Amino acid sequence: MDIQQLLYLLMVLPVIASVIIWFLPTNYKALSSFHILGSIVTSIVGLLAVSKVIDGQTYFIFDEMFFLDSLGAVFVSLISVTGLLVNLYSVKYMQWEVQKGELTVKDTKLFFSLFHLFVFTMTFSVLANNIALMWVGIEATTLSSVFMVAIHKSKKSTETGWKYIIICSIGLAFALYATVLLYSAGFNIINDSHSSMLWTTLMAHSKEIDPDALKLIFVFALIGFGTKAGLAPTHTWLPDVHSEGPAPSSAMLSGILLKCAILGLIRYYAVVGNSLAGFEYVQSLMIISGLVTIFIASFFLLMQHDVKRMFAYHSIAHMGVIAFGLGIGGAVGLFAALFHALAHSVTKALAFCVTGNMIQIYGTRDMTKMGGLIKIAPITAILFGIAVCSLVGVPGFAIFVSEFLMIKQSIVNGLNLEVTLFIIGLIIIFIADFSHFNLATFGKSNSKVLTNELPLSANLPLIGLASLIIIFGVFTIKPWFALLHNAVNIIMGI
Template identity: 75%
Template sequence: MNIELLLFLILIVPLIISGLIWFLKKDLKILTSIHLGGAIIEAILGLAAVASVVNGKTYFIFDQMLFLDAVGGVFVTLIAITGVLVNIYSIKYMQWQVESAHITEKDVKLFFSLSHLFIFTMTFSVLANNIVLMWVAIEATTLSSVFMVAINKGKKSTESAWKYIVICSIGLAFALYATVLLYSAGFSVINDSHSTMLWTTLMSHAKEINSDALKLIFVFALIGFGTKAGFAPTHTWLPDVHSEGPAPASAMLSGILLKCALLGLVRYYAIVGNSTLGFEFVQSVMIVSGLLTVFVAALFLIKQHDVKRMFAYHSIAHMGVIAVGLGFGGFLGIFAALFHTLAHSFTKALAFCVTGNIQKIYGTRNMEKMGGMIKIAPITAILFGIAVCSLVGVPGFAIFVSEFYIIQEAISSGGYIPVALFIIGLIIIFIADFSHYNLATFGQSKTEVQCGEVERKANAPLIALAALIIIFGIFTVDSWVSLLNSAVKIIIGV
């Protein structure tokens, strides 16, 4: 298939599926079939597009306003794989919610429609070469996902949805300032209104752009996109939103959305790094931001017994890990940061979907009231354990690989104090997580168990996620490594 047509299709298909679900009658069998079929088609198209840029090629459509390069390919991979597996899980999860009268069939229809619209906005943000369109798309991800968070219509979920809109919109206003300032600084060099908005053109003229302006631009971009990505201290929306939304929505928000916001920051990181400033400035800022984020999350994790809030704080912690990787920089550090986006995407999608199982089994999110999961629901307990082991960086799981590379780059570059602080933060997270995991998995349950192990259809996509976590933790996936190598070369301007 022609790559230009393919890029068009990965944008238009989610919109078509969303519209179909929206306008069809409330027949759950038909809606479920379209939702499932659409998710699979979107994943196939996305991975087919990524295959075209593995070796570093770049393709443009719509007068270069949209494009796909290896950097974007990394994030399209997350949208394709994590998106399809979470959407498959959402079918059984929504069925449970309807059966328990938490939501209606009308709500399911809305959720399925919004999930594909959400896929569209995230894909649009990744494919945007025009920096204004990228900002618009990232802002649109908030609007398309906020109603997914508030689908239960409860007081807490509604409050968290409002908090999500307000804080992220204010944060993204700083990203808009960065966009306007970058356009202004770039136009004085490029002198063409269309080309000045293109990230590829700005990258090629980075050394000519005023260095003092770029410092301010990057700080604004960090505040703006960092708010949406969950960096401290503007992370406060994230624990509420990720804990109150339905499990599939939380999985999509944590597993994919945060990375799309991060991509916006990476685009600015690359421009400033390839300017006369070099990477020293952006790396220093990212190390400070990353370590602050890791420690804030680690300290909150110590006393966190709500399983969804625990995983929400892990979202913050691991965005900090990615920031630290970008902060140490170098080829290996950036490679590790990009690797971590995939490792964390699979792991957090698994983690939040497992909380859907746990809530059905126990009827509570409080791990102090759980217990005996290994006997009551052994498959869920094992999946829960795989998620926790990966999140804390146990060898043999995907996240260990990227964290090991980050530490290796830090030591080789002489960043002994930052890497020591980084390791301390990871140790705190390790201890906190396993103490919580033991509460839920072993001992006696302190609440009435609602049911035993969930259906095989519900666990199938979770088993697939767990398998991917182990595969990427043990084996070298050549195509993925080639894609990452190509992406790093683009970022560092090689």
């Protein structure tokens, strides 16, 4: 099977899976079985497609409106790997929800169907070469995921869903302005309506486009895609949405969706950076955005006792870390930012799925009412510890690698004030996280324990995520590093 066929399948399979699940009988075993089958097949196709571009090739479909290059393949990898493991966990989680009477089997049918539609919209945005279609795809991720967030139909979840739609749509309106302005600026040079919408063509002509126009365009893109990615100060939707939805939807939103918005921003970062406006301009904006985001999130983390809101603020903080990596720039800074996208993806997916276990054990999200997790459910406690250790950058875990590279390169670049502030933000996050971790894991339980250790079927996908965190934190995975290096070259226009 050639790469073009794989790309067609990658876009079509999630839609087919979503439609089939929608029309299946309301039987949980049938729904969950096909949900798993659809996830496995889609992920295999995604990884096969990624394997074709590891060495730097680029392939196009649909008259060059969609494509896969090494940069896009980084994010297809996240969708394929993290998405599969979260989908496997979601089967057991949704079964618990049905058993508790929180949801009906009909609700789970909707949830599983939307899950695959959500995967389609993220894949669509990642593969889009046409900048307008990329914007459409990222906007569509909101519409496909909002009902997953509000699946419980309570007053709070409904309000959260509306907040999600309104803030992200208003934010993405700025990204639409950036899209229109970039098309207009490109058309003045390229003089072809089709080519002027293609990111690859705009990259090739970036030095000919008016640099003043591109500076304004990047500001709009930063506001627009930054809203969707959870960068401050337009991050306010994220803590509510990530804390209110079911654990698997929170894992997908934080682990993958935010990275799709980051990719949209990186596409504009590359065009403007390679123009006469220069990388110095975009890097300055990204450093400011990153540091502001890290500090706002870190101080809110100190006050969080709701385990899901704690991890939601972590999502904001680590989007700030990625922005800081883009602000450092150069081969090392960009490599670290992209590596951080993967490290955060698997770490945050594990973190939110672990909260699903903890809520099942204690019946609450309040960590002040938890305690003794290490004795009650030792496997869950270890998985919780791995997630927290990675999130705070403990050596030997995936996130340490990217944060270490960022600190090292900042010092090399002479960004002494910036790296000092960056380290202070990370220290605040470290203190907040371990105080909460100790409270829940080793403290005294103040609530009734509903169940002890959960079955292997629930923990196995989480063990897979934890293994990836350690593997990427300890070993050099040559194909992955080659993919990242080629992605960095694309961003730098090499």
